[in-house]
Amino acid sequence: MSLKELISVARGEIPADLLLKNARIVNTFIGEIEQADVAIYGDRIAGIGDYVKAKEIIDLQGGFLAPGLINGHTHIESSMLHPARYAQAVVPRGTLAVVTDLHEIANVCGFEGIKFVTDLARKLPLDMLFMAPSCVPATHLETSGAQISSKEVKKILAHPKIIGLGEMMNFPGVVSGDEEVLQKIGASKGKVIDGHAPGLAGKELNAYLSAGIRSDHESTTLEEGKEKLRLGMYLMIREGSSEKNLDALLPLVTDNTYKRCFFVVDDRNCSDLLREGDIDAVVRKAIDRGLEPVRAIQMATINAAEYYRLYDRGGIGPGYIANLITITDLAKLELDMVFYQGKLVAREGKPLFTLPPVTLELRDTVRIKPPMGKSLRIAAVDKTYPVIEIVPGQIITKKAMEKVKVVDGAVTPDVERDILKLVVVERHRASGNIGVGLVKGFGLKKGA
Amino acid sequence: MSLKELISVARGEIPADLLLKNARIVNTFIGEIEQADVAIYGDRIAGIGDYVKAKEIIDLQGGFLAPGLINGHTHIESSMLHPARYAQAVVPRGTLAVVTDLHEIANVCGFEGIKFVTDLARKLPLDMLFMAPSCVPATHLETSGAQISSKEVKKILAHPKIIGLGEMMNFPGVVSGDEEVLQKIGASKGKVIDGHAPGLAGKELNAYLSAGIRSDHESTTLEEGKEKLRLGMYLMIREGSSEKNLDALLPLVTDNTYKRCFFVVDDRNCSDLLREGDIDAVVRKAIDRGLEPVRAIQMATINAAEYYRLYDRGGIGPGYIANLITITDLAKLELDMVFYQGKLVAREGKPLFTLPPVTLELRDTVRIKPPMGKSLRIAAVDKTYPVIEIVPGQIITKKAMEKVKVVDGAVTPDVERDILKLVVVERHRASGNIGVGLVKGFGLKKGA
Structure with missing residues (x-):
């Protein structure tokens, strides 16, 4: 695709590759909805307006069209x-x-x-x-x-x-x-x-x-x-x-x-x-x-x-990359078609593209030093212990000091009070480094 | 000026070069006015907030401060x-x-x-x-x-x-x-x-x-x-x-x-x-x-x-270039001080900087082929002539066809009707090329 050809498509001189007719465009430049056709050539949007010539025409019949x-x-x-x-x-x-x-x-x-x-x-x-x-x-x-x-x-x-x-x-x-x-x-x-x-x-x-x-x-x-x-x-x-x-x-x-x-x-x-x-x-x-x-x-x-200084994305304008989505219900953002670089790649939630083969590279990276048994023990020596408190829906956490359940001289998960054991195992170098702590807020009642 | 020093100024650890106290900042990021101090180090804004240490302090006493x-x-x-x-x-x-x-x-x-x-x-x-x-x-x-x-x-x-x-x-x-x-x-x-x-x-x-x-x-x-x-x-x-x-x-x-x-x-x-x-x-x-x-x-x-992708301009934020103006009356945009890269360069409309010498380079570029006398004549042969009509306050013009004043077989300026002669003289190569036309809208009554 040459720029000269793109310009010709925009002028309506040569046919677009794809013409999306009768779109209600979500114009992200000015925050409005507008009715127009969108002519696409190669991976780019050529023009917005009244277009006729195209190799393929999809009539959106007033459906919404937004940038990807x-x-x-x-x-x-x-x-x-x-x-x-x-x-x-x-x-x-x-x-x-x-x-x-x-x-x-x-x-x-x-x-x-x-x-x-x-x-x-x-x-x-x-x-x-x-x-x-x-x-x-x-x-x-x-x-x-x-x-x-x-x-x-x-x-x-x-x-x-x-x-x-x-x-x-x-x-x-x-x-x-x-x-x-x-x-x-x-x-x-x-x-x-x-x-x-x-x-x-x-x-x-x-x-x-x-x-x-x-x-x-x-x-x-x-x-x-x-x-x-x-x-x-x-x-x-x-x-x-x-x-x-x-x-x-x-x-x-x-x-x-x-x-x-x-x-x-x-x-x-x-x-x-x-x-x-x-x-x-x-x-x-x-x-x-x-x-x-x-x-x-x-x-x-x-x-x-x-x-992110991605100057040819995020809008439906001439020269922009033709990454587009069609929307059947705007308020619910119900998507229909998805176009990547001017090509239909998904419809009604279904991908329409072939995946590259999923290869088996970069596997077996978890290296743990067994056995871990004793390292998971927290000796019960203090009256209270620090407990990580989960804040629901957030990744920040709080610190609490709690009395804990002790069995045989070791701190033990207390399912009743939702004070559970949290273990972090070093898994890159099999160093045997293990961090053990207590956490509140997961609400788990039993293990795997 | 190093980034490390700028960071230290922002933290309030080492003195700013210039501190503008008690500013009413025109915050262009969020379109609001806010009260704060602005600490400047070298050519950059270090921090906005409550600052104390500085080599020089100017108390703006609630005056407005905006980006240059x-x-x-x-x-x-x-x-x-x-x-x-x-x-x-x-x-x-x-x-x-x-x-x-x-x-x-x-x-x-x-x-x-x-x-x-x-x-x-x-x-x-x-x-x-x-x-x-x-x-x-x-x-x-x-x-x-x-x-x-x-x-x-x-x-x-x-x-x-x-x-x-x-x-x-x-x-x-x-x-x-x-x-x-x-x-x-x-x-x-x-x-x-x-x-x-x-x-x-x-x-x-x-x-x-x-x-x-x-x-x-x-x-x-x-x-x-x-x-x-x-x-x-x-x-x-x-x-x-x-x-x-x-x-x-x-x-x-x-x-x-x-x-x-x-x-x-x-x-x-x-x-x-x-x-x-x-x-x-x-x-x-x-x-x-x-x-x-x-x-x-x-x-x-x-x-x-x-x-224009000038990412460190246009706002009063940490790390931005310290190009700033103070404003005494916001609605009238009455300016007082002007700071360029953290230095006062103008005040109350007066420049405070030394101009580099105005040298005499690139002069004598106007080359005209004399004499021009005859070339300025418009022979009166048609009934009406095209006249460039000025649109007040605009650079676009209109084209009108007008009857003209004729003296001795030549079209002549008609001051009464404001139809004047406009001459464009080629001045780069002394080619003698001259364009002559008529213009309406200047309102000139006599020549220089």
């Missing part, structure tokens, strides 16, 4: 799916671009893991846009399967599909001016740098932002979100499997702020993806909570595109 | 001033960044002209951001002092201060798929491409945009502006010396659209700059016409910054 949804921040590994299976799950949901920070697979397999996903991504009918993992391992308290230094971050950033530096979880490192952390930030100069700063406020937050970090997906309260918006951060409103912030943050979305807010799922497991959906589920929930549907779609398309 | 104004599109040559004098005129007006397409000086002096301005710009207390001239000469109907081919455009674009391709005036060339024009656009891939498409609509406009052009400053009617916004263009609202579009376009600025609208002056002569102002005058006029002052300032700061 953009999941603004996620770790696809959290789906627990192979990337091809992940595409199978989310493409019929309208997700046609996903910004993913591969720090989970990198944490286990390093470069090899990143390469595995970036190579595979080319074969999938959605655009994976990658952020270079900034924090592998996530903290120095962790044993990881790989480490990514500032030098390696620099190398990763040179890859054309890497569009920025992934969430800078090491906010204490930024705020304290840690050299290695600042090197990573320096290497990302001129690119997007995502933040991750739960609870950071005041001067510490200013310090974090002064390094050029411009977004956050960790706000859990209105006050936190408001302060971050005030200081110039983009607010990613997260609805993951175990981190649900929409209800707390939606009141922040106003005429004055909405352009700096967008939706992300961060971590969403396959069960939620299949049952509820991906970013489409977030849009639905936002509409259900009272957000105007067109605005909700803007927050799942063009707003994310603008933040 | 950005003139989103201009040709500084239209000021008829040397670039240093231009800075002297606009910096006290709060213009601290100007996106300028040097096609006027390039039209006369080519590369040498561009180099002259870009070299000089480094010495001035405002940031000149340059667009590579896309159309030198403006049309093939014109004789110019230089030509800039697509190969040369490519070279110019490689310069770090060149942020995009200047207004693509040759819209017929784009729409017809002219190879050389498409080469220029191809060379700009990944950069901003400004448009210039007066009156272009429908399929032709779609064709123009499909090439990746994303802005326009030529809309003169509401319908034209609306169509351009709908199709994904950024709307530059222009108030030049002889092109005033604010009144026609302001109704387009709504909660849904304002982020895609910003102010430009295009061509503003020195007399208007000194008497009325630069982009500040546009903000004042917009407020006078009913636009909310904070929004008007957003349209003269962050909106332009976002369109």
Whole structure:
């Protein structure tokens, strides 16, 4: 496809490859619905208006047409799916671009893991846009399967599909001016740098932002979100499997702020993806909570595109990538057709594309030193013990001190009071390192 | 200045270079006014909040503080001033960044002209951001002092201060798929491409945009502006010396659209700059016409910054460039202090900086072939003659056919009916080419 041909299609001189007639377009540029035809040539939108000539015509009969949804921040590994299976799950949901920070697979397999996903991504009918993992391992308290230094971050950033530096979880490192952390930030100069700063406020937050970090997906309260918006951060409103912030943050979305807010799922497991959906589920929930549907779609398309500097996405305009979804019921966001680069790739929730073969690479990475028996014991010596308290729907937790049930001199799960044992087993190097603690809030009554 | 130091200032650990206390900040991120101190270190804003330590403290006593104004599109040559004098005129007006397409000086002096301005710009207390001239000469109907081919455009674009391709005036060339024009656009891939498409609509406009052009400053009617916004263009609202579009376009600025609208002056002569102002005058006029002052300032700061991908400008946030203005009366946009990169450079309309010497380069470029006497004659042979009709406050003109005054067999100026002679003299190559016509609307009663 040449630009000259695209221009000719836009002028109506030569036939479009695909013409979507009688669409009610969700115009994300100006937040309106408008009636028109959309002419597509190759992977691009050529023109919007009255078009006639095309190799293929689909009459939408007044059905809604919106840009493909953009999941603004996620770790696809959290789906627990192979990337091809992940595409199978989310493409019929309208997700046609996903910004993913591969720090989970990198944490286990390093470069090899990143390469595995970036190579595979080319074969999938959605655009994976990658952020270079900034924090592998996530903290120095962790044993990881790989480490990514500032030098390696620099190398990763040179890859054309890497569009920025992934969430800078090491906010204490930024705020304290840690050299290695600042090197990573320096290497990302001129690119997007995502933040991750739960609870950071005041001067510490200013310090974090002064390094050029411009977004956050960790706000859990209105006050936190408001302060971050005030200081110039983009607010990613997260609805993951175990981190649900929409209800707390939606009141922040106003005429004055909405352009700096967008939706992300961060971590969403396959069960939620299949049952509820991906970013489409977030849009639905936002509409259900009272957000105007067109605005909700803007927050799942063009707003994310603008933040990530993806200039030919998120809108239905001439020259834009023809990633499109048709919607039968706007308020319920009921999807029908999904077009990736101008090709129909899903319909009525069913994928219409062939998956690349699911290969058996990068398996057997779990290495544990047996036996673990004795290491799981907590000797009962104190009166009270620290218990991790789960906050429902959030990933932040609370710390409580509780009296515990003791059997034979050892702390024992107390199902009645929902105080259970939590075990973290080092699984990269079979070092035998084990962390044992207590947790409240899972509500499990018996083991597997 | 190191990032580590900036972070330390933001944390309040080491003193700021400059502390602006008790500011009422025009927060362009969220469109609100908020009370806080602003700590500056080197050329950057370190933090916003309660700060104490600083080498220098200025107590604004509740005065307004806004980001430096950005003139989103201009040709500084239209000021008829040397670039240093231009800075002297606009910096006290709060213009601290100007996106300028040097096609006027390039039209006369080519590369040498561009180099002259870009070299000089480094010495001035405002940031000149340059667009590579896309159309030198403006049309093939014109004789110019230089030509800039697509190969040369490519070279110019490689310069770090060149942020995009200047207004693509040759819209017929784009729409017809002219190879050389498409080469220029191809060379700009990944950069901003400004448009210039007066009156272009429908399929032709779609064709123009499909090439990746994303802005326009030529809309003169509401319908034209609306169509351009709908199709994904950024709307530059222009108030030049002889092109005033604010009144026609302001109704387009709504909660849904304002982020895609910003102010430009295009061509503003020195007399208007000194008497009325630069982009500040546009903000004042917009407020006078009913636009909310904070929004008007957003349209003269962050909106332009976002369109031009100037990620550390247009807002008062940690890590942003400390280009700031203080405002004594917000509704009247009465300016007091102007800070460029954290340094006071103007106060109460007076520049406080030393101008670089105004050198005598690039002079004597006007080359005319004398004598011109006979060439200025219009032989009276027809009953009526075409007359260019000026549209007040606009650069578009109308064509009328008028009976003319004849003396000695020649068409003569008719002061009574305001039909005057207009002469265009080729002045680059002394070719002797002269165009003679008639114009209505200047209202001149006698010559110089």
